[in-house]
Amino acid sequence: MAIIGAQMCPWVSGRQGARDRPPGARRCFGRFTDPEDSLEVDSNPSAVYCFVPAVTFFASGRRPNTKMAAQPTVAFTFHKVREQCEQGSADAWRAFLDFYTPLGMHLLKMYLPSDGPEASRVWEQTLAALAENDFQRFRATEKQSEREFLLDLRALLLDQAALHAAAAASAAPASAPLVDREAVGKLLEGLPLLHQEMLFLKLAGYTDASIERMLRMAPRVAQAAFARLEPDYAEALKIESDRCLWPGQWLASLQAARAAKQEACPNLHQFLRIHDGQISWYDKEPVEKHVAGCRHCLEAWTALREATYWRKAAPAVPAAEIEKYLSLLPVAAAPKKSFLQRMFG
Ligand SMILES: [Zn+2]
Numbered sequence: 001m002a003i004i005g006a007q008m009c010p011w012v013s014g015r016q017g018a019r020d021r022p023p024g025a026r027r028c029f030g031r032f033t034d035p036e037d038s039l040e041v042d043s044n045p046s047a048v049y050c051f052v053p054a055v056t057f058f059a060s061g062r063r064p065n066t067k068m069a070a071q072p073t074v075a076f077t078f079h080k081v082r083e084q085c086e087q088g089s090a091d092a093w094r095a096f097l098d099f100y101t102p103l104g105m106h107l108l109k110m111y112l113p114s115d116g117p118e119a120s121r122v123w124e125q126t127l128a129a130l131a132e133n134d135f136q137r138f139r140a141t142e143k144q145s146e147r148e149f150l151l152d153l154r155a156l157l158l159d160q161a162a163l164h165a166a167a168a169a170s171a172a173p174a175s176a177p178l179v180d181r182e183a184v185g186k187l188l189e190g191l192p193l194l195h196q197e198m199l200f201l202k203l204a205g206y207t208d209a210s211i212e213r214m215l216r217m218a219p220r221v222a223q224a225a226f227a228r229l230e231p232d233y234a235e236a237l238k239i240e241s242d243r244c245l246w247p248g249q250w251l252a253s254l255q256a257a258r259a260a261k262q263e264a265c266p267n268l269h270q271f272l273r274i275h276d277g278q279i280s281w282y283d284k285e286p287v288e289k290h291v292a293g294c295r296h297c298l299e300a301w302t303a304l305r306e307a308t309y310w311r312k313a314a315p316a317v318p319a320a321e322i323e324k325y326l327s328l329l330p331v332a333a334a335p336k337k338s339f340l341q342r343m344f345g
Pocket residue numbers: 261262264265266290291294295296297
């Protein structure tokens with residue numbers, strides 16, 4: 001299939017090998033004509049996500065994959081989704097749901113573990129909150145970069161989850177350990193930042209394997225810090241799948257941390273630059289020192305690692321579910337496009 005346009009997605013152009021493709025991303029036949037999008041492609045390949053027009057499957061002799069989300073006829077990037085969702089475009093919201101429902105579901109299964117329909121219900125409430133008053137809440141989310149936007153989305157989602165968890169908290173066993181602000185502060189006190197990150201994610205309910213994938217470092221380096229979890233929080237050391245053991249308390253503690261921003265707290269963008277290795281030791285040392293002593297910033301710092309990783313790694317959601325969520329949103333369907341328009345965007 002011919003690809004036109006000066007700027008192309010790195011997977012199309014061959015600059016990015018198939019093995020480097022984020023697990024959630026599909027084979028990409030897209031093209032990028034917007035220079036800004038192309039910059040985003042180069043600096044952050046995870047932000048790229050091309051929808052494969054249905055015709056591509058037939059052209060390449062492959063059968064359509066019915067498990068995939070319904071195929072919009074344009075290639076979406078974060079910036080396009082962000083802009084067109086504000087206008088209530090159905091295609092953009094479908095792309096939004098396809099991009100972010102997997103992350104939302106992962107976070108909800110992690111922080112609100114249950115076999116029931118809670119995760120789906122909380123996601124629906126989050127979408128309703130975003131769409132309220134002509135997308136007022138959505139308009140207030142971060143516009144500059146996808147990773148900062150993810151933190152806004154995560155905060156809104158976990159606020160909704162906290163409401164559910166608070167209602168269920170009275171049913172928690174009386175023997176459950178305290179995981180409040182003070183208790184967590186004592187556990188983290190005096191530890192280097194990396195060990196704090198690992199201990200924080202461990203207390204949240206992540207397995208060693210997930211911590212290693214998120215931080216790209218084996219948690220055994222923090223074994224001495226993990227020893228602090230004995231004996232009161234020993235259960236967190238034994239978990240075999242990602243799941244928060246104390247949802248009500250933990251979500252309330254994260255909520256309090258998010259609300260505790262101080263004037264001295266560095267800009268989130270500085271965290272991104274440090275995570276990406278784009279800042280000198282001289283500049284990053286005071287920022288890291290601040291994060292190690294500030295619960296608000298430690299929450300944001302680890303949330304950035306978490307959201308960035310699971311945005312790529314969370315399993316895709318079936319098309320039927322995406323359409324179900326889309327049907328709840330006040331969106332306008334796009335006019336039908338011709339065959340040629342579908343082929344070439
Ligand atoms: Zn701070």
